[in-house]
Amino acid sequence: MLRWKYSRPLLAILIPLLFASPLLGNNPLSHPGLQQTMAVAFLYGALALTYDLLFGFTGLLSFGHALFFASGMYLAVLFINHDVLVWWLAVIAAVAITTILAILIGSASLRTGGITFAMVTLAFAEAGHVVISRNFGGLTNGENGIALNADKVPGIFIGVFNTKYLFWISLGTLVLVYFITWWITESSAGRVFAALRDNETRVAVLGLKPARFKLLSFVIAAGMASFIGVVMLMVSGSAAPRFASSDVTIALLLMVILGGAITRWGAVIGGIIYSVASTRLQDLSQSTALHSVPKIISGPLSEPTFILGLLFIFVVMFAPGGLSGAYYYLRLKVISKK
Amino acid sequence: MDTFLLIGITGIGLGALYFLVASGLSLIYGLMGVLNFAHGSFLTVGAFVGLWFSSQVMHVSNTWTFIGAMVLGGLAAGLFALLVERIVISRLYERHIDQALVTVGIALVVGAVLAGWFGNDLRLLPTPAWFINTVTIGSAHIPVDRFLYIGVALILLFANTALLRFSRIGLVIRAGVENRQMVAALGINVRLAFSTVFFLGGFAAGVGGVLVSAYSNGVSPLIAGSYLIYGFIVVVIGGMGSVPGSFLAAMIIGIIKQYANYYSPGLGDFVVVFLLAGVLLLRPQGLLGKVKA
Amino acid sequence: MNVLSVKDLHVKINESHILHGVSFEVPTHSVTALLGRNGVGKSTTLKAIMGLYPSQGVIELNGSSIAGKLTYKIAQDGIAYVPEDREIFSSLTVKENLALATRDEKDIARQELVQALFPELTTRAAQRAGTLSGGQQQMVAIARALVNKNEIILIDEPTKGLAPKLVTEVADALGRVAGETTMLLVEQNLPLVKRIAQHVIVMDQGRVVFQGGPENLHDPEWVHTMLGVSGGHN
Ligand SMILES: Nc1ncnc2c1ncn2[C@@H]1O[C@H](COP(=O)(O)OP(=O)(O)O)[C@@H](O)[C@H]1O
Ligand SMILES: [Mg+2]
Numbered sequence: 060m061l062r063w064k065y066s067r068p069l070l071a072i073l074i075p076l077l078f079a080s081p082l083l084g085n086n087p088l089s090h091p092g093l094q095q096t097m098a099v100a101f102l103y104g105a106l107a108l109t110y111d112l113l114f115g116f117t118g119l120l121s122f123g124h125a126l127f128f129a130s131g132m133y134l135a136v137l138f139i140n141h142d143v144l145v146w147w148l149a150v151i152a153a154v155a156i157t158t159i160l161a162i163l164i165g166s167a168s169l170r171t172g173g174i175t176f177a178m179v180t181l182a183f184a185e186a187g188h189v190v191i192s193r194n195f196g197g198l199t200n201g202e203n204g205i206a207l208n209a210d211k212v213p214g215i216f217i218g219v220f221n222t223k224y225l226f227w228i229s230l231g232t233l234v235l236v237y238f239i240t241w242w243i244t245e246s247s248a249g250r251v252f253a254a255l256r257d258n259e260t261r262v263a264v265l266g267l268k269p270a271r272f273k274l275l276s277f278v279i280a281a282g283m284a285s286f287i288g289v290v291m292l293m294v295s296g297s298a299a300p301r302f303a304s305s306d307v308t309i310a311l312l313l314m315v316i317l318g319g320a321i322t323r324w325g326a327v328i329g330g331i332i333y334s335v336a337s338t339r340l341q342d343l344s345q346s347t348a349l350h351s352v353p354k355i356i357s358g359p360l361s362e363p364t365f366i367l368g369l370l371f372i373f374v375v376m377f378a379p380g381g382l383s384g385a386y387y388y389l390r391l392k393v394i395s396k397k
Numbered sequence: 398m399d400t401f402l403l404i405g406i407t408g409i410g411l412g413a414l415y416f417l418v419a420s421g422l423s424l425i426y427g428l429m430g431v432l433n434f435a436h437g438s439f440l441t442v443g444a445f446v447g448l449w450f451s452s453q454v455m456h457v458s459n460t461w462t463f464i465g466a467m468v469l470g471g472l473a474a475g476l477f478a479l480l481v482e483r484i485v486i487s488r489l490y491e492r493h494i495d496q497a498l499v500t501v502g503i504a505l506v507v508g509a510v511l512a513g514w515f516g517n518d519l520r521l522l523p524t525p526a527w528f529i530n531t532v533t534i535g536s537a538h539i540p541v542d543r544f545l546y547i548g549v550a551l552i553l554l555f556a557n558t559a560l561l562r563f564s565r566i567g568l569v570i571r572a573g574v575e576n577r578q579m580v581a582a583l584g585i586n587v588r589l590a591f592s593t594v595f596f597l598g599g600f601a602a603g604v605g606g607v608l609v610s611a612y613s614n615g616v617s618p619l620i621a622g623s624y625l626i627y628g629f630i631v632v633v634i635g636g637m638g639s640v641p642g643s644f645l646a647a648m649i650i651g652i653i654k655q656y657a658n659y660y661s662p663g664l665g666d667f668v669v670v671f672l673l674a675g676v677l678l679l680r681p682q683g684l685l686g687k688v689k690a
Numbered sequence: 691m692n693v694l695s696v697k698d699l700h701v702k703i704n705e706s707h708i709l710h711g712v713s714f715e716v717p718t719h720s721v722t723a724l725l726g727r728n729g730v731g732k733s734t735t736l737k738a739i740m741g742l743y744p745s746q747g748v749i750e751l752n753g754s755s756i757a758g759k760l761t762y763k764i765a766q767d768g769i770a771y772v773p774e775d776r777e778i779f780s781s782l783t784v785k786e787n788l789a790l791a792t793r794d795e796k797d798i799a800r801q802e803l804v805q806a807l808f809p810e811l812t813t814r815a816a817q818r819a820g821t822l823s824g825g826q827q828q829m830v831a832i833a834r835a836l837v838n839k840n841e842i843i844l845i846d847e848p849t850k851g852l853a854p855k856l857v858t859e860v861a862d863a864l865g866r867v868a869g870e871t872t873m874l875l876v877e878q879n880l881p882l883v884k885r886i887a888q889h890v891i892v893m894d895q896g897r898v899v900f901q902g903g904p905e906n907l908h909d910p911e912w913v914h915t916m917l918g919v920s921g922g923h924n
Contacts, residue, residue, distance in 0.1 A: 118494075120494055120497065167674050167677050167678060168677070170677055170678065170681050171633075171677065171681055173493065173494075174426070174430060174431075174432040174493055174494075174497060175633065175637070177432055177497060178432060178629040178630075178632070178633055179633060179673070179677060181626060181629060182626065182629060182630045182633070182670055182673050183670060183673075183674075185623075185626045185666070185670070186666055186667055186669075186670035189663060189666035189667065190663070190666075190667060193662065193663030193666075194663070195663045195664070195667065257704070258704050305626070309501060309505075312498065312501065316498060354513075354514070355514065357513075358510070358512075358513025358514045359509050359510045359513035359514070360513070361513055362508075362509035362510075362512050362513045363509075364505045364506070364508060364509040365505075365506060365509035365510065365513065367505065368502045368503070368504075368505030368506035368508075368509060369502070369506055371498070371501070371502040371505065372485070372499055372502035372503065372506070375489075375495050375498045375499045375502065376485070376488060376489065376495075376499060379495070568782070568786055568789065568790050569790065571779075571781065571782060571786075572779045572782060572786075572790050575779050575780065575781055575782075576777055576779065578742055578761070579773065579777045579779070580790070581742075581760070581761035581762045581765070582740050582742065582761055582762075582765055582771045582773070583762075583765060583790060583791045583834065584762050584765030584766040584791075584793055584838070585762055585765075585790070586760075586762045587762070687781065
């Protein structure tokens with residue numbers, strides 16, 4: 060783990076700097092374009108962190124995490140647009156209902172374990188995706204998604220001129236999720252999660268119910284994901300079915316593995332880099348540099364998932380710690396040389 | 398009545414396609430504990446090789462061309478699966494989570510390569526002229542391709558069953574699904590069985606890929622998506638490692654899905670997931686699965 | 691001459707150190723009993739020899755090292771294993787269970803030997819092994835080890851959980867086998883051990899604490915201190 064000794068001063072400088080940067084004269088983060096990109100990236104960093112809690116810290120390979128993200132998003136937009144609840148109550152209700160949904164789905168899925176659990180969560184999430192994208196019940200507007208009705212939320216949540224507010228809200232969400240995750244994983248429940256990952260029988264022998272702790276981790280991660288979904292609704296201005304697809308969960312897996320699991324900051328960095336890179340790789344694919352290369356090579360290279368997939372295979376097979384693992388490895392080498 | 402019959406038989410045909418995907422997933426999981434996300438790529442590889450054969454090699458789309466496409470698609474996918482097992486999976490022996498993750502990576506890379514080469518648009522797979530015929534049962538006109546899917550699935554079910562029941566390697570596979578370590582303790586190299594199930598699973602998925610392309614009127618890197626997920630659901634409901642269980646579950650799911658979708662579009666997926674939840678609550682080992690020791 | 695010799699064997703599973711340097715020999719054409727209270731590491735020792743658990747230390751079969759080899763190669767080298775919970779393949783028939791284990795199908799003499807030892811298995815050849823009684827399942831497990839010509843058979847608590855009548859049956863079978871082959875037998879049933887074992891090894895807390903002849907088994911006090919059971923009668 061990144062020790063407080065190192066991270067506390069670093070974070071104490073970095074976070075206020077990030078918060079202040081939209082106001083600090085002319086710098087990259089004073090432009091709405093990058094603010095928007097970074098707002099999205101912060102949210103994916105936070106989402107990846109909740110997935111790290113589930114997969115990295117507790118050892119639950121869930122393929123259904125996107126469902127809770129999307130559920131928060133859709134419930135909030137429905138409550139707000141249809142005047143069911145005032146916006147801040149809608150946010151609370153969206154998170155609360157998603158948490159209950161997570162309890163139900165978690166209880167059913169956790170009757171299985173390991174690899175079967177992965178399959179089952181995938182199936183549940185797919186059902187959610189279908190419900191949303193097929194406009195089941197006529198509520199979700201199918202593939203087109205639902206735009207957030209701008210009149211029903213405070214102005215700071217809307218529009219290009221207010222991007223800096225969204226930037227702040229996203230950064231705040233990331234910081235909040237980071238501290239909640241930090242607090243949980245360092246708490247006694249967090250130690251139980253870690254023990255579950257390493258050796259379930261040992262936890263059972265201590266008289267603790269493994270199933271209950273797994274469910275706790277599952278539900279906490281889902282609850283936070285739903286809140287991040289609500290914030291994503293503000294940032295992107297609409298709810299869309301792509302947020303519910305298993306592609307999102309697979310992307311989360313890539314973020315956590317590439318960034319490095321069980322280090323918290325690895326998942327956050329992984330999420331931020333992935334989010335920014337997938338926008339940038341898209342640009343690269345349209346770049347002219349590739350035109351001179353034969354299609355048999357340029358074709359795959361123009362697909363962002365080609366490089367990411369290869370990198371992912373490489374990391375899983377040969378460098379299981381990912382980015383943060385490599386950092387600790389190098390630091391250990393430097394320290395032992397001294 | 399005729400709509401009822403048409404939907405039912407279409408459902409069985411769809412179930413047959415699910416079975417082609419699920420049988421391999423189930424054996425691979427049952428024997429090796431590998432959750433194979435790359436199985437959808439096997440299907441896609443089979444579909445593209447089938448497309449290549451029917452449109453580039455052969456210039457008439459008759460029955461033989463189609464059979465050739467299925468066989469070649471199956472073989473290509475089987476060989477690809479074999480390579481995946483040998484080069485990647487076997488290096489992560491007993492690291493089940495990593496094996497699952499690495500298959501996710503393979504699926505991404507294969508999808509990207511095929512999309513980069515051919516784009517994501519549907520390309521028409523040439524089919525024999527009789528594909529558009531219908532068979533009349535009572536007053537119902539049932540497209541003849543549905544029977545083809547059912548027939549191919551049955552042939553593969555029987556071939557699979559015969560191999561498992563009567564051959565030495567089949568004996569090793571059945572024993573290995575139950576208790577792999579004990580098979581090794583009897584002096585048997587289980588790795589050969591691993592490669593065999595990957596090849597067989599890949600073959601069935603490849604054949605399935607050609608049929609799926611015929612059913613959905615075209616080939617694209619994206620056709621495998623929902624079949625893979627349904628394959629997983631079939632495996633869980635049918636019971637891990639049980640090929641007959643997969644067959645039973647695939648049929649049930651295909652039929653239920655079609656009727657539910659007829660009643661209200663989109664309802665099918667929903668009902669299937671409820672079925673899955675029910676099975677998990679009442680019988681977590683699946684319909685024909687065994688509780689592992 | 692020793693068939694099997696184990697020196698300084700260590701096994702760690704998930705950070706817990708289970709065997710702390712186990713050393714012993716199994717002489718040729720003998721029955722060697724491996725005794726000890728529950729949880730001292732007897733089963734773990736057998737599994738480590740079979741390569742089913744990773745271990746450190748020396749394991750030699752007829753003088754050549756088998757440590758670190760793959761399980762199936764160890765078995766092919768001539769070590770048969772009858773595990774504690776029998777682990778027969780319950781969905782396979784009796785015949786299939788035996789066919790799976792048979793490495794040399796032309797060795798008719800061996801198959802006849804097995805048939806002679808366990809005539810009941812021949813009559814139940816087509817029955818699924820999972821539907822057999824506990825005693826019959828144990829017969830299958832032992833027969834599976836006997837269908838091949840082996841250097842040594844490792845047998846883990848073959849009479850565990852069996853009704854007294856079946857214990858006698860299994861014991862008789864083992865007694866008849868004992869003359870033919872070398873055996874390392876883990877067993878709680880002392881009368882059986884006294885009847886067939888020529889050597890005794892006692893383990894405690896992951897170590898060997900005694901290695902010698904079976905005479906001591908007739909001394910109740912020794913048995914009580916070594917094995918924690920009131921000795922003699924069982
Ligand atoms: N797979 C395992 N994981 C962790 N501990 C184990 C495992 N198998 C056995 N043990 C522990 O190792 C010790 C020895 O077990 P075992 O070899 O089965 O003893 P015995 O056969 O002498 O009764 C016991 O304390 C047991 O709890
Ligand atoms: Mg034991």
